Amino acid sequence: MTRKAAIIGGGVIGGGWAARFLLNGWDVAVFDPDPQAERKIGEVLANARAALPALSDVPMPAEGRLSFAGTITEAVEGAQYIQESVSERLELKHRVFAQIQQVAPGVLIGSSTSGFKPSQLQENAADPGNIFVAHPFNPVYLLPLAEVVPSPANPPQAIEQAKEILREIGMFPLHIRKEIDAHIADRFLEAVWREALWLVKDGIATTEEIDEAIRMGFGLRWGQMGLFETYRVAGGEAGMKHFMAQFGPCLQWPWTKLTDVPEFNDELVDLIAGQSDAQSGAYTIRELERIRDSNLIGFMRALKDRNWGAGRVLREHDERRRAAFHDGEATGAPLVMAQMQVLSGWIDYNGHMTESRYLFAASETSDAFLRLIGSDMDYVASGFSYYTAESHIMHLGEAKLGDRLTGTLQVLAADEKRLHIFIRIMKGEEAVATIEQMLLHVDMKAGRTVAAGPHVLDRLIPIARAHQALPRPEAAGRFTGQRKG
Ligand SMILES: NC(=O)C1=CN([C@@H]2O[C@H](COP(=O)(O)OP(=O)(O)OC[C@H]3O[C@@H](n4cnc5c(N)ncnc54)[C@H](O)[C@@H]3O)[C@@H](O)[C@H]2O)C=CC1
Numbered sequence: 335m336t337r338k339a340a341i342i343g344g345g346v347i348g349g350g351w352a353a354r355f356l357l358n359g360w361d362v363a364v365f366d367p368d369p370q371a372e373r374k375i376g377e378v379l380a381n382a383r384a385a386l387p388a389l390s391d392v393p394m395p396a397e398g399r400l401s402f403a404g405t406i407t408e409a410v411e412g413a414q415y416i417q418e419s420v421s422e423r424l425e426l427k428h429r430v431f432a433q434i435q436q437v438a439p440g441v442l443i444g445s446s447t448s449g450f451k452p453s454q455l456q457e458n459a460a461d462p463g464n465i466f467v468a469h470p471f472n473p474v475y476l477l478p479l480a481e482v483v484p485s486p487a488n489p490p491q492a493i494e495q496a497k498e499i500l501r502e503i504g505m506f507p508l509h510i511r512k513e514i515d516a517h518i519a520d521r522f523l524e525a526v527w528r529e530a531l532w533l534v535k536d537g538i539a540t541t542e543e544i545d546e547a548i549r550m551g552f553g554l555r556w557g558q559m560g561l562f563e564t565y566r567v568a569g570g571e572a573g574m575k576h577f578m579a580q581f582g583p584c585l586q587w588p589w590t591k592l593t594d595v596p597e598f599n600d601e602l603v604d605l606i607a608g609q610s611d612a613q614s615g616a617y618t619i620r621e622l623e624r625i626r627d628s629n630l631i632g633f634m635r636a637l638k639d640r641n642w643g644a645g646r647v648l649r650e651h652d653e654r655r656r657a658a659f660h661d662g663e664a665t666g667a668p669l670v671m672a673q674m675q676v677l678s679g680w681i682d683y684n685g686h687m688t689e690s691r692y693l694f695a696a697s698e699t700s701d702a703f704l705r706l707i708g709s710d711m712d713y714v715a716s717g718f719s720y721y722t723a724e725s726h727i728m729h730l731g732e733a734k735l736g737d738r739l740t741g742t743l744q745v746l747a748a749d750e751k752r753l754h755i756f757i758r759i760m761k762g763e764e765a766v767a768t769i770e771q772m773l774l775h776v777d778m779k780a781g782r783t784v785a786a787g788p789h790v791l792d793r794l795i796p797i798a799r800a801h802q803a804l805p806r807p808e809a810a811g812r813f814t815g816q817r818k819g
């Protein structure tokens with residue numbers, strides 16, 4: 335059953351929420367009085383469509399239906415979840431909650447607020463227990479974090495339900511146990527922001543130099559290990575205790591101005607904005623968004639390969655959808671096992687997807703199938719795995735930058751040791767390549783083929799039997815140079 339989310343406020347953040355819900359199969363109704371809202375959300379959605387699927391190895395659900403409502407009442411009608419993302423003004427947020435709760439009592443309302451505490455949002459509300467903070471990070475359609483902040487007025491089961499909805503759309507709900515102004519992440523970012531403003535104001539560094547200091551060094555570390563794990567490593571073999579003993583006392587030194595705020599006047603704004611224009615003004619904001627998104631995709635995919643940090647969340651999201659998706663796996667149709675998007679690094683000098691990426695696409699597809707039948711990382715850690723013994727790729731069409739590809743898999747034959755598969759790399763209805771492979775089940779320690787474990791065979795054999803009913807692909811068993819027909 336398709337579910338509906340209402341997004342109240344369709345700016346930078348509301349647009350990101352709308353895209354995340356839509357691409358995860360929810361219908362979305364947006365209310366925003368800005369006459370430009372539809373155009374802006376359309377542009378955010380175009381970026382999201384080009385980006386989010388590239389993080390997924392499981393087919394995304396069919397996109398939900400997007401509508402623009404003329405009133406809050408119309409937007410929230412029939413919604414199972416409401417996300418408020420109006421401008422950061424408390425009295426405006428109160429007004430919006432009052433209107434929502436008049437017509438949608440009992441529905442969960444997450445607020446995107448960066449700074450207000452849930453108890454402030456709940457003041458004078460008809461139903462305070464359903465209003466809580468769900469603070470996302472830009473771009474909402476790619477970054478998994480949502481800080482979920484309840485107040486004592488929120489029943490724990492309402493918060494658990496909200497967290498479950500956020501997980502369903504691929505987010506990482508971080509439950510903040512105690513409400514404070516600006517939650518965790520913005521409190522932290524504000525300290526960094528304040529120092530950066532001082533550095534520019536005092537003429538120590540330009541906006542560009544500060545960005546280089548972050549992106550060439552500690553920003554990369556933070557993105558994969560955060561602060562404490564990074565410093566633990568920096569303590570050397572003695573770890574965190576040594577790190578604290580060595581660097582802790584430095585906090586007493588007058589390095590920072592953390593408690594002091596630079597005067598926020600036109601001069602400071604012009605200084606920062608001028609330097610920022612000089613640094614990045616050659617790009618439009620949409621261009622910068624696309625650069626940011628494709629960098630994030632590369633980074634997050636690397637983390638996904640390592641099942642680490644944000645990459646772990648991506649894998650868990652795939653697993654959820656895979657579980658729902660493979661309910662009918664032995665029904666006798668090629669299995670849709672992987673979904674990919676052609677990224678810029680995949681393009682060769684001929685302007686289309688380079689040949690090695692077809693084998694990559696095939697291994698994404700067969701790896702997903704192996705996980706499905708229980709030959710997963712735990713199985714590999716136990717010393718058993720499938721090795722590919724032979725591959726035959728046929729190139730039938732062209733895949734271009736941004737194309738969405740699907741990897742389907744048909745089992746041609748399987749026994750205790752052998753797995754003979756036929757993979758199609760599909761661009762819509764067209765197969766751009768087929769890859770026929772023979773895999774052998776191996777005892778990795780002994781370095782020889784052995785029968786697969788019973789739990790693997792219990793899953794594999796019924797699928798192989800069901801696939802016997804499928805027409806044998808014409809290309810199966812072809813050899814290089816063979817004439818067609
Ligand atoms: N921009 C950011 O980096 C982040 C912002 N946030 C939070 O998200 C919320 C929204 O911020 P942005 O999207 O950045 O602002 P924005 O200015 O891009 O969007 C706010 C939108 O609210 C709309 N709006 C105003 N009154 C409304 C009403 N009565 N009903 C419906 N819509 C109304 C405006 O027309 C505008 O489109 C704020 O609470 C902010 O603190 C959270 C995370 C990051």
Ligand SMILES: C[N+](C)(C)CC(=O)CC(=O)[O-]
Pocket residue numbers: 447448470471472520523
């Ligand atoms: C600047 N900001 C406080 C609105 C930023 C956030 O709330 C989170 C983010 O995306 O950095």
